[in-house]
Amino acid sequence: MMDxxxxxxxxxxxxxDLLVVxxxxxxxxxxAACGDxxxxxxxxxxxxxxxxxxxxxxxxxxxxxxxxxTGDGDILMGMGSLATIGVxxxxxxxxxxxxxxxxxxxxMQPSHTAAGIDLAGTAESCRFKRVERVSAVDSAAAMxxxxxxxxxxxxxxxxxxxxxxxxxxxxxDGTAIKQRFMQASMKQV
Amino acid sequence: xxxxxxxxxxxxxxxxxxxPDLIHAIFKRSGIRQVGYVPDTGHARLISLCQxxxxxxxxxxxxxxxxxxxxxxxxxxxxxxALLMQSSGVGNCINTFSLLRNCAVPCVxxxxxxxxxxxxxxxQVPMGSITEPTLKLCGFLTYRIERxxxxxxxxxxxxxxxFGGGNFQVAILLSQRMVDRSKPEGH
Numbered sequence: 001m002m003d004x005x006x007x008x009x010x011x012x013x014x015x016x017d018l019l020v021v022x023x024x025x026x027x028x029x030x031x032a033a034c035g036d037x038x039x040x041x042x043x044x045x046x047x048x049x050x051x052x053x054x055x056x057x058x059x060x061x062x063x064x065x066x067x068x069x070t071g072d073g074d075i076l077m078g079m080g081s082l083a084t085i086g087v088x089x090x091x092x093x094x095x096x097x098x099x100x101x102x103x104x105x106x107x108m109q110p111s112h113t114a115a116g117i118d119l120a121g122t123a124e125s126c127r128f129k130r131v132e133r134v135s136a137v138d139s140a141a142a143m144x145x146x147x148x149x150x151x152x153x154x155x156x157x158x159x160x161x162x163x164x165x166x167x168x169x170x171x172x173d174g175t176a177i178k179q180r181f182m183q184a185s186m187k188q189v
Numbered sequence: 190x191x192x193x194x195x196x197x198x199x200x201x202x203x204x205x206x207x208x209p210d211l212i213h214a215i216f217k218r219s220g221i222r223q224v225g226y227v228p229d230t231g232h233a234r235l236i237s238l239c240q241x242x243x244x245x246x247x248x249x250x251x252x253x254x255x256x257x258x259x260x261x262x263x264x265x266x267x268x269x270x271a272l273l274m275q276s277s278g279v280g281n282c283i284n285t286f287s288l289l290r291n292c293a294v295p296c297v298x299x300x301x302x303x304x305x306x307x308x309x310x311x312x313q314v315p316m317g318s319i320t321e322p323t324l325k326l327c328g329f330l331t332y333r334i335e336r337x338x339x340x341x342x343x344x345x346x347x348x349x350x351x352f353g354g355g356n357f358q359v360a361i362l363l364s365q366r367m368v369d370r371s372k373p374e375g376h
Contacts, residue, residue, distance in 0.1 A: 021262070041265055045287040049258030053288075056262020056270065059223060059246050080251030081258070087249060174291035181265055 002137045004098050004160040008069065009034050010140030011096065011147065018147060019057060019185060023050035023070030025105040027098055031069055032170040038184035044172050048077030051095050055085050058093035058152075064185070065092050067147045072099040072113045079122060085153050086126035094147050094154040095123070100162040108162065123155035135159040207371055208340045209235035212299065215341070216245065216271060219348040221297070223248060223263040225256045226273035231301030231368040235273060253278030257285035257296075264294045269352055271297045276304065276320040276362075277313060286327040286358070293356040297348055298329070299363060306365040321362060329360040335367060 008030040012020070021041045022028040028042045041057075043050050054068035075082070075097050085093065101114035113119060123131045129151050134143060135158070143156050171177050212235055216224070224239045225248045226232060239247045248259055256272040263270040274282075279300060289296050304310070304317025324331050330350055332343050344361055351359040 019265075021265075043288070045291060046257065046285040049255065049261075049285050049288065052255045052258030053262040053265070055248070056223060056259040056264075056268075057266045058262070059248070060263045060266025060268040078255065078258075081255050083251055084248065084255055174288075175293045178265065178292045178294070182267065185265070186267060 001135055001159055001161050003163075004030050004100070004158075005033055005165060006137050007140050007158060007160065008098070010137065011067075011069070011144050013144060015039075016148070017064060017185075019061065019064055019066045019181075021050055021054045021057065021066065021068045023047070023068070023074035025071060025073070026100070026165065027070045027074075028170065029165065029168045030098065033166075033168040036170050038180045040170070041177060041181045042170050044174065047074055049081070050074050051078060051081045051085060054093055054095065055081070055088065055090060058090040059088065061185070062090075062092060065148055066090075066094070068093070068095045070095070070097060071104075072097060072101060072111050072119060073103050075119055076112050076117070082123055082126040082128070082155075086128060089127070089129070089153060091129070091152045093152045094150065094156065095128075096143075096147075096156045096158060098158050098160050100160050102162045104162070104164055108164065120155060120157035123157070128153045128155040130154045132156045133159075207234065208337045208367075209238060211340045212344050213238040213242070215344045215348055217242075218345075219297075219352055220269050221271050221348075222246060222268040223259065223270040224273065225250050225259045225270065227251075227253055227275075227278055229273065229275050229301055230372055231275070231363065232273040232299070235299075253281040254285050256298075257282060257288045260296045261288045261292060261294050264292075269295065271299065273299050274301075276300055276302050276317045279320050279323055279360075280316045283323065283327060286329075289358045290328045294358070295351040295356045296358045297351045298324075298358075298360045299344075300324075300360055301363050301368050302365040304365075306369065308365065317365075324360045327358075329358045331360045331362060333362045333364065335364045337367060
């Protein structure tokens, strides 16, 4: 089991032009804790849809790598989207699930994964090309490599400690972060 | 109790050109590049046209609730997107529509209506009867098409409203009476 913050920081080290979409709650705070970035898109509503935002983006930008960084609760709420991704087979999309087996935003109630529901197995059955199960920070360098050059769709199931981290809160202005993201990602075409 | 009925007529459905072809042409003119849908009899021909079109990425969804996420992602990547669904699917989307409003993402949704005109299945009525007000409450501009002759004007106008700079969310309801005329018996 590992701390989520150093794992996410290592995943996003030297990120270059990687496009990052984060799920509502802790994973947004984890990514923001690495420093705000114009190629981050933070979701603040619609739990369960983060992987689909990643899919729409990956299909629109086959020339770029897209990483979804989210939690077990978000994946559980939109489990069908793993099947939808499996149908489309986007080779530039990775989904990183930071699984702490709890809903940290609402008071650490156990999620379905606490009862042994296996999201990596779900991703395998949904035809993700590559599924990794990691639980140590020293795996992060290899996982970072997958985000940049692995053949997708990739699912990285990262078991992290169930602890309440400091909330690092980025902008909640949806139109502003959308415009910033689009400008930053388009000009590098 | 009535005996279960067997129907195989869908196998020959939707081979004739018609109003779905007009909508497909408007999608092309409007620069729509991604189309998300849950399989549906009323939208079957339009779905086939989108699948066969190399300039449109078609995305089959497990639930309409996935659609708003897809549209937002497409917009972040610089592509316009549309969704096709039944009226029942609108209810599956309510919370996810918040993405489109919060981020001012233009979107066109075509909704085939159920539960409003001699529907075989009365369980479609509760959602069908609140589909349009629900969309309005979610912030959509809504239009309703009763006759095939209005498809061209209204779908084109809806796409202009969405993609003409206002970044609005537009829903176009296709009446069950109109859609059912182009469906095979039993659907």
